[in-house]
Each structure stands twice: as C-alpha cells, then as structure tokens.
Amino acid sequence: MTRDRLIELINQIFVDQFELEPEELTPEKRIFEDFALDSLDIVDLITGLQRKFGISLRDNKDVQQIRTLQDIYDLVEKLARDNPDLIAKLPE
Amino acid sequence: MPEWQGLVPVGSDHISAAPVAVSPEISKSIKRHYRRSMGNAALFATLAAQQAVAESGLDAEILGNGRAGCIISSTIGSSSEVYESTKAVIEQRFNDLSACQFFRIVSHSSAFNVANFFGINGVQLSPCSACASSLQSIGLAYEQILAGRQELFLAGGSDEVTPIVLGSFRHLYALADSDELPPEELSRPFDARRCGLVCGEGAGILVVEEYEHARRRQAPVLxxxxxxxxxxxxxxxxxxxxxxxxxxxxxxxxxxxxxxxxxxxxxxxxxxxxxxxxxxxxxxxxxxxxxxxxxxxxxxxxxxxxxxxxxxxxxxxxxxxxxxxxxxxxxxxxxxxxxxxxxxxxxxxxxxxxxxxxxxxxxxxxxxxxxxxxxxxx
The missing domain is CATH 3.40.47.10 (Thiolase/Chalcone synthase)
Known part of the structure; x- marks a missing residue:
C-alpha cells in the first residue's frame, strides 16, 4: 500500500464520520483546534481506524500523543510497517 | 430507511405505521457536534424547539442566564437506537457502536440534547411516563415556575415509532388492526368500530414562562x-x-x-x-x-x-x-x-x-x- 492510499483511507474517515470537506484535510491541521473534535470524537476516530485498517488501537499509548492529521498518518504508517499482513488485506 | 422497518408488525395490509425518514437536509440543519448524540426522538425535539424559540423571540442570553430550564421527555430515550445497540451487542459488534450511542438511548436524551443545543443551563428534567410524558413535562414546568425556581422552560415531549413500541402494543391487542377499514380510518376515538390505536411520531415543544417575564420581553402570549x-x-x-x-x-x-x-x-x-x-x-x-x-x-x-x-x-x-x-x-x-x-x-x-x-x-x-x-x- 502506498502512503498516498493510506492517507486517502484515513481522510475518508474524517469525511464520513466528522463531515469535514476533503479540501480541509491537510497534514498540519490540529484535530482538536482546527477540526473542533473532542474526546467523544476521538473514541469514534479510534473505532473508525480500527475498523478501516483491522488494527487494535484502543490500548495503544501513541494514540494519546496524536495532535495533528500528520500524527495519525505517521502512526498508521508505522503500524502498517509492523503489520504488513493486515494492511495487505485492505482494498486498493 | 432503517433495516428494522421490515420488522414493523403488520397483522394485515391495513396497518399503517411506518417510521418517518428524516430528510438529510433537515437533519443536517443541526450541526454534527449536536446531532451526533441524538436519536430521532431528540432530533424531533430539537427541530420543534427551534420553532418554539423562534416564535417566542427567545435569544441565547435569556436561554443561558441560568433562569431558563428544559423539561422534555419521551417513552424511551430513542427506541430505534435501543434496537440498534441491542442488535450490535448480541452480534458482538461493540466496536461498531458510536461513542455517543448511550447518549442517544438514555431516557433524558431529548432534554439534554435540546438544553445543549440552545445553551440552556438551568433546571433540566425528564419525567418519562410513556404517553403522559410531555403533558407531565409541561405541568412540571408550570409548577417549577409557580415555585419561583425558573422563569421559563422549553417543555414538552418527543417520540418515535419502532418495532419495540408497535410490537408491544400489538401484543396487548391495543394496535388497530382491521380488514374492513382503510388505514386513514383506523384511528377513530369514541367510535363503535374503534379497534385500537395508530402510532405516530414527532415532537411538541412549548415555551412555558412566568407571566410577567413574558410580558416584559413582549413575547407573544398564546x-x-x-x-x-x-x-x-x-x-x-x-x-x-x-x-x-x-x-x-x-x-x-x-x-x-x-x-x-x-x-x-x-x-x-x-x-x-x-x-x-x-x-x-x-x-x-x-x-x-x-x-x-x-x-x-x-x-x-x-x-x-x-x-x-x-x-x-x-x-x-x-x-x-x-x-x-x-x-x-x-x-x-x-x-x-x-x-x-x-x-x-x-x-x-x-x-x-x-x-x-x-x-x-x-x-x-x-x-x-x-x-x-x-x-x-x-
């Protein structure tokens, strides 16, 4: 999976779940301040990422450090590297 | 349409009781931040409350000054969300549930969703009592105002139709069911051929306000x-x-x-x-x-x-x-x-x-x- 495809899938979560416009989704955006998400939304974000990528995130301590969209891209990319089998199952 | 619409009990072709499909254009008039914790009952209540607030000329300052409250109730917080949640739990799909799911289900969901939407920070109550819910809400608002505890309330109720509701009435032989009458004639209070109720859904929200307070702000008193x-x-x-x-x-x-x-x-x-x-x-x-x-x-x-x-x-x-x-x-x-x-x-x-x-x-x-x-x- 390419990084672009991974970003596309993550961005789709923000469009579908949080009703954000695709053009708003630039890597430097801060998810709390710029997207006005709150702690309830973060629970849904974790659920959305888990469902989309088939990975377990609820107890991942790195999740608590997420501040920007870039942070999410980096975290999922790292998990993808660590779990190539899971990521390989994703639709291209 | 939700998948459970197919489970609405129909003893004959003449029972008419389908849930309302809320147009996305209407529901999205409520921002996602507020809408995420609403089942249909709370959504109906918020849409009705918007009309009441506009007609009464209320503004954010009055609603947020601590002297305004919110008393709104329903039979069940959101019976459609109860159904969806129960189904997910039985199928062990806990992760499919939204973080807001419980906020859609709880019995006072309509009350806090409306309060949250308008920034109402006074008394919030929800005297759930099935079909007397909203009249008790209005009556309780009246009593609270008489006691001097608040100056005004958004008060009323909301409800929605699902298999939990219809199936229960039907089981008790209380749901209208007749091969002899067209659907629009099934609800016939006091009639010799009455044979049960026909379910509807929606919300009715009123502004209940201390009389002099309403006069001072020149509100239309109905x-x-x-x-x-x-x-x-x-x-x-x-x-x-x-x-x-x-x-x-x-x-x-x-x-x-x-x-x-x-x-x-x-x-x-x-x-x-x-x-x-x-x-x-x-x-x-x-x-x-x-x-x-x-x-x-x-x-x-x-x-x-x-x-x-x-x-x-x-x-x-x-x-x-x-x-x-x-x-x-x-x-x-x-x-x-x-x-x-x-x-x-x-x-x-x-x-x-x-x-x-x-x-x-x-x-x-x-x-x-x-x-x-x-x-x-x-």
Whole structure:
C-alpha cells in the first residue's frame, strides 16, 4: 500500500464520520483546534481506524500523543510497517 | 430507511405505521457536534424547539442566564437506537457502536440534547411516563415556575415509532388492526368500530414562562396555564380507570379554581382503544356531563405517544387562536360506552377560552392541564 492510499483511507474517515470537506484535510491541521473534535470524537476516530485498517488501537499509548492529521498518518504508517499482513488485506 | 422497518408488525395490509425518514437536509440543519448524540426522538425535539424559540423571540442570553430550564421527555430515550445497540451487542459488534450511542438511548436524551443545543443551563428534567410524558413535562414546568425556581422552560415531549413500541402494543391487542377499514380510518376515538390505536411520531415543544417575564420581553402570549394535576390508579399498569381520571380532572379544576361549567372544551387523550376511550369517556361524563364539547385529535394525527401531550397542547393553542374546535375524525357512530358526551364530528366555530387537556399512560398515570386563552386572561 502506498502512503498516498493510506492517507486517502484515513481522510475518508474524517469525511464520513466528522463531515469535514476533503479540501480541509491537510497534514498540519490540529484535530482538536482546527477540526473542533473532542474526546467523544476521538473514541469514534479510534473505532473508525480500527475498523478501516483491522488494527487494535484502543490500548495503544501513541494514540494519546496524536495532535495533528500528520500524527495519525505517521502512526498508521508505522503500524502498517509492523503489520504488513493486515494492511495487505485492505482494498486498493 | 432503517433495516428494522421490515420488522414493523403488520397483522394485515391495513396497518399503517411506518417510521418517518428524516430528510438529510433537515437533519443536517443541526450541526454534527449536536446531532451526533441524538436519536430521532431528540432530533424531533430539537427541530420543534427551534420553532418554539423562534416564535417566542427567545435569544441565547435569556436561554443561558441560568433562569431558563428544559423539561422534555419521551417513552424511551430513542427506541430505534435501543434496537440498534441491542442488535450490535448480541452480534458482538461493540466496536461498531458510536461513542455517543448511550447518549442517544438514555431516557433524558431529548432534554439534554435540546438544553445543549440552545445553551440552556438551568433546571433540566425528564419525567418519562410513556404517553403522559410531555403533558407531565409541561405541568412540571408550570409548577417549577409557580415555585419561583425558573422563569421559563422549553417543555414538552418527543417520540418515535419502532418495532419495540408497535410490537408491544400489538401484543396487548391495543394496535388497530382491521380488514374492513382503510388505514386513514383506523384511528377513530369514541367510535363503535374503534379497534385500537395508530402510532405516530414527532415532537411538541412549548415555551412555558412566568407571566410577567413574558410580558416584559413582549413575547407573544398564546395562553395561560391556570391548573394542573397528575395522579395514578395505584392498581393498574396497562390502563387507567375512570375513577382516577375523574379525580385527576377534579384536582386540576380545583388547582385552577374554576368549575366544570367554566370549561369550553376538553381535549381528550382518547387513543381509539376499546378500554381507554371507555374509561376516559366515563370520567369526562361524570365531571362535565354533555355540556362541554370533547374531541381527540388522534383521529387526525394518530397516537404520538410521549409526544402527544405537547403536540396536542399546541393543537389546543391553535384552536384558541382560530376560535374553532377540531372534530373527532372518523367518528361515525358513537360507541354505547362513550355515549352521553358532546362529541363534535365537524369543525365547530366557537370561542375556545378555557380548555382541559388530558393525557393517560401505561402505569395507570393520568395528567390534566388547564389553559385559558390569552384573550380571556387579559
């Protein structure tokens, strides 16, 4: 999976779940301040990422450090590297 | 349409009770931040409350000054969300549930969602009592204001139709089911051929406000609440009885300090069930005889459950404004056990100044609200 495809899938979560416009989704955006998400939304974000990528995130301590969209891209990319089998199952 | 629509019980082709599909354009008029914690009942309540706030000329400063409250209730917080959650749990799909799922289900969901939407930070209550829910909400708002605890409330109720609700009524033989009548004629309060209720859904929200406070801000005053009472049978869970309904109306008349002859119209609960209409008719006959016109708008609207008190009170206010009593739709032949009442079958032009509004609910709960038109009270 390419990084672009991974970003596309993550961005789709923000469009579908949080009703954000695709053009708003630039890597430097801060998810709390710029997207006005709150702690309830973060629970849904974790659920959305888990469902989309088939990975377990609820107890991942790195999740608590997420501040920007870039942070999410980096975290999922790292998990993808660590779990190539899971990521390989994703639709291209 | 939700998948459970296919589970709506249909004993014959003549039962008409499908849930409303809320247009995305309408639901998305509520920002996602607020909408995420709303089931349909809370969404209906918020949309209705928007209309009430606009018509009353309320602003954020008044609603957020701690002297405004919110009392809104329903039979179940959101029965459609209860269904979705239960299904997910049974199928062990916990991770499919939204973080907001529980906020859609809890019994006071409509109350806190409306309070949150408008920034209301005073008293928030939700006296859930099935089909008496919203009239109890309005009555409780009246009592809170009389006690000086708040200056105004958004008060009323909301409800939605799902298999949990319809299946339960059907199981009790309380849902209308007839091969002989078209769907639009199934809800027929006080009629000899009545055979049960037809479910509706929606919300009815009113602004209940301390009189001088409303006058000072030059709010349009539609009517004055002059009396309220609620009681229960203490002996029934599936229906009320004529003795307790009569007692409830007499308590409300005493609270209003008026006599039965002072009343121009009784807005009955009458849901078109055999037992319910019989008991309420007997109670109204005992208090008012045949001197006061009586009708139930459930022939037109169906039974909107926990929302019915709010919606039907709004209908009463419209009747006051237009000087007309809405008839008992589909009343062709008055049932013997409902005889001895004045039951209009056509719109009746007359002053509608003082009105008794009843709601009756599972649990043997009764509630009676008495209103006087703004014109008569001025």
């Amino acid at each position: 009517a004055e609440i002059i009396g309220y009472a609620t009681n229960c049978t203490g002996s029934q869970i599936s229906q009320s009885d004529s003795a307790s309904i009569e007692a409830c109306m007499r308590l409300a008349l005493a609270d209003a300090q008026i006599a039965p002859d002072d009343v121009d119209y009784v807005s009955a609960h009458a849901t078109s069930t055999v037992a319910g209409d019989r008991e309420e008719a007997a109670a109204i006959r005992a208090v008012f005889g045949d001197r006061v016109p009586v009708s139930s708008v459930k022939g037109q609207l169906g039974h909107t459950l926990g929302a019915s008190g709010g919606i039907e009170t709004a209908a009463v206010l419209a009747m006051m404004r237009h000087g007309v009593i809405l008839p008992n739709a589909n009343l062709a032949v008055v049932a013997e056990d409902c005889a001895g009442l004045d039951l209009p079958t056509a719109p009746r032009q007359q002053p509608v100044r003082t009105v008794v509004k009843n709601c009756i609910a599972f649990g043997g709960v009764n509630a009676t609200l008495i209103m006087r038109s703004a014109e008569a009270g001025a």
